[in-house]
Amino acid sequence: MGGLSRLSERGAAQIGAVLIAQRGHLLCWVPVCLAVGIGTYFSVKSEPETSDFVTLALVAGALILSARALPESLSFLPVALALCLAGFGIAGVRAHAVAAPTLDWRYYGPVEGRVVAMDRSQSDALRLTLDRVRLERVPPDRTPERVRISLHGEGTTGITPEPGLRVMTTAHLSPPSGPVEPGGFDFQRHAWFARLGAVGYTRVPLVGVASPEAGQAGLLVFRIRMAASAHIRATLPGDTGGFAAAVTTGDRSAISRDALEALRASNLTHLLAISGLHMGLLTAVVIAALRLIFAAHPHTALHWPTKGIAATGALIAACGYLALSGGNVATQRAFIMVAVALAALIIGRRAISLRAVAVAATLVLILRPEALMGPGFQMSFAATTALVAVFGWLRGVEHGLLPRWSRPAFGVFISSLVAGLATAPIAAAHFNAIAHYGLIANLLSVPLMGVLVIPAAVLALVLAPLGLEWIGLWLMGLGLDWILGVAHWVAAIDGARGHVVGPGPWVLPLLSLGFLLLILWQGRLRWVGLAAMAASFALWQTAERPDVLISDTGTLVGVMTAEGRALSKAKGASFVARNWLENDGSGVSQSAAAKLWQPGPLVHLSGKRAVAGFKGCARAQTVVASVEAAHLQNSCTLFDPPRLRHTGAVALYRQGEGWRMRTARDAAGDRLWTAWPDQPPEGDQYVRINPTSRP
Incomplete structure (x- = not known):
């Protein structure tokens, strides 16, 4: 004992x-x-x-x-x-x-509001976000605080939208949609925290109702951003100007879809977002310039705290960059990280350390806890944590192992390699794609951002009061042309982009735990982190994809076959189709997937004519309808809009001789941002999936 x-x-x-x-x-x-x-x-x-x-x-x-x-x-x-x-x-x-009213029905009619944001949709349509919204016959307490409208068709921009302009149009609006499949990206949650109560589109021209309001700081900055973006694009036309506007003002609306796809395939999309790289390069350029100016005057260099003053100037520049870029979540995150590092420099502490990264992450999580669920937060802090840890370890390595001339190139190589390895699993989990030659593209592009593009942008800003900003923009354009050329070259390489299956819900948390143990834990127990990371990848390999997927509106059905997922339509519901195929780890197009569709026990009825012409169900038949099909309720396993409004998107998995069903409502639950009906339609008298039925 x-x-x-x-x-x-x-x-x-x-x-x-x-x-x-x-x-x-x-x-x-x-x-x-x-x-x-x-x-x-x-x-x-x-x-x-x-x-x-x-x-x-x-x-x-x-x-x-x-x-x-x-x-x-x-x-x-x-x-x-x-x-x-x-x-x-x-x-x-x-x-x-952030609670605000959300539209809970489909609306068609007049929409009036003030322009507070402009961007482009995935279909390349100009998209406006409006606040101070008015809808016909909708009381104020039920009117969304913000709505987002895509301008489709020719002639929809009867006037030129500008910040603060009050506009009116006739539009189709609907509530923010739920996940395209159970466990998928939850746009309802994203819209809730953006106070976006409705989304939709218009095919008629905009009408100006009132001139832009003056005197509001937020709108004033917005106008300055858009004016600067327009001036840059006038000086640098095409994708070069769109790229330049994106990295200086955050306006990404002028970049073509071809350029975006090339940047994605080469893993250079991060250069578009104003993130830690841009903030870090900007402040580094400002600090270097101020230190050189102070060094030119002997008395100042010897008696003034030039390092702290230069860091203060860089912090002011970072504040201006934050305002000019629009201050979105990614830029706020980057600014906080840079501000923490500069504050440490001002007070004489080490600027780059894991503690500084921890302080920045803590501030971001307190201010915007929802950022944790997005790829931006996860990727930026994974890259920063890995870089600080690796370069901290390299400080202890004998620098004499490398010639002095080769150290900058070695630093760029290590930075790109470490950041790429740290973010690749997260990017693959969220976007289901891997850029196989991303390291090459980054090695050829990132250094140019630091030595030419960002310094040229600062030069353009300094020369702007003299009307000579075109000199800096011209130099900036040279660097951006090179980066776009690299992106198109790498994207054209055979097999440049691979596709992976979407992971299960526990993969990323387990991977993150292992990564943090490996980096943060002191002692031999840290190597358990490697085991956790290996276990997460093994778990990823066992990810189960649904055998049948049904969209939340009944407009699209996908059935897994030996050749891949077969889709019921070659056109329409393209956003849903693309997400399903990407989550499957498939790189085929919707039209190619539609060629695999074969008639069978699962019937998809698209439109009123198809539903009206459907005579009746065969034994054990499942019917998906894009419009209400009340006459089939008691004879078929039926999924139509009334039922799908209650369940959301549906996934079916083979289980023995029957099926296991999982709905978006099962996965998301009943939360503030969900808008599920309280009761199933008509007491839910629909025939259910049973152990012996098969679509």
Whole structure:
């Protein structure tokens, strides 16, 4: 008994020693704990009540107080749990704070509102976001705070949209759609946090109702952005000008679809988004320029804190860049990371460290907890964390191993390699694609962003008051032409882009846990992170794809065959079709997938004529209809709009001799941003999928 007691004491002492070794690095785990709580909030299937949040707050407070009574080696464990609860509460508070009316029916009629954003849809149509919305016969308390309208057809831009202009048109609007398949990207949740209550399109011209309002700071910046974008595109026409406008003002509306596809296939799309790379390069250029100016004056160089002053100037430049770029989530995230690094430089601390990354991640999660669920947050912090860790390790390596002239090139190579490896799994999980030659494209392009494109953009800004900005823009165009050329060259290589199956829900969390253990944990236990990462990839390989997919409107059906997924339509519902095929890991087009469709026990009825002409169901037949088919309710396994409004998109999996059904409602749950009907249609008297029926 005494031996067992001594063994237990020895084990406790060893555990305590391991935990004590982490104490100097606990700050890095703060955003991790917050992320666990935030992720838990978004994964629960029903919205927590107010009393639940109060209870969690009380428990978190009790945990923090209890930490004082524990041994030093264990005292941070209740604090970590309290931070997880805090993350859950922060996400809940944010979700309620952004609450705004959402349209819960299809609307066609007059739409009036003020232009607050302009971009382009995936179909390359100009898209306007309007606030201060008015809809005919819709009371203010049910009118969405913001709507987004795509301008389709010729003549829809009867006037030129401009920031702050109040416009009116006749448009089709509908509620933000749910996931295209159970467990897929939840646009309803994205729209909720963007306060986007309806989306739609118009085919008639816009009419100006009132002139742009003056005096509002947000609109003033928006106008400056759009004016700058127009001037840049007038100086640099084509995709070059669109690229230049994107990296300076955040306006990506002038880039052609061909250029975008080439940038995606070569893994250079990140150069379009104003992210940490652009912010970092901009501040580096400003710091270098200011240090050179100060160094030219001996007294200033010797007696002034030039490093801190240069960092302050770079911080001011970063603030201006944030405002000019529109201040979207990705740019805010990049600005916070750069601001933390510059603040550390100003006070004389090391600018680039894992603690600085942790502080930036914590601020982003507190301000915008929903960012955790998006690829931008995940990829940017994965790349930054990996780069800081690897270059921290390389600082301890003897620099004499490499000639001095080769170190910059080696740094670029390592940066591209590490960032690419850190972000590739996340990009593949979200976009189902891998750029096989992305490293080559980045090695040929990223250095040019640092040595030519960004310095030329700064030069253009400095020369603008003299009317000589064209010099900087011309130099900028040379660099961007090269990058676009590289993108098209790499994209044209056979097999440049591969496709992967979408992972299951636990793959990314397990991969992230392994990555963080490997980077942040102190001691040999960190190598467990490699095992967790390997397990996540093994789990990815077992991802199960549905045998049958039904869209939430009944307009498209997809059946898995030996040759790939067969689609019921060659045109229409293209967004849904593309997502299904990408999640399957297939690179074929919708038209090619439609050629695989064969008539069988599963019938797809598209349109009123097809439904009216359908005489009746055969035994064990499943019917999907794009319009209501009430006369088939009791004779078929039927999926029509009334039922699909209750279930959302449907996935069917073969299970023995029958089928297992999973709906988007099952996956998403009943949350603030979902709008499922309370009751099934007509008591849900539809014939259900049963163990012996097969589509």
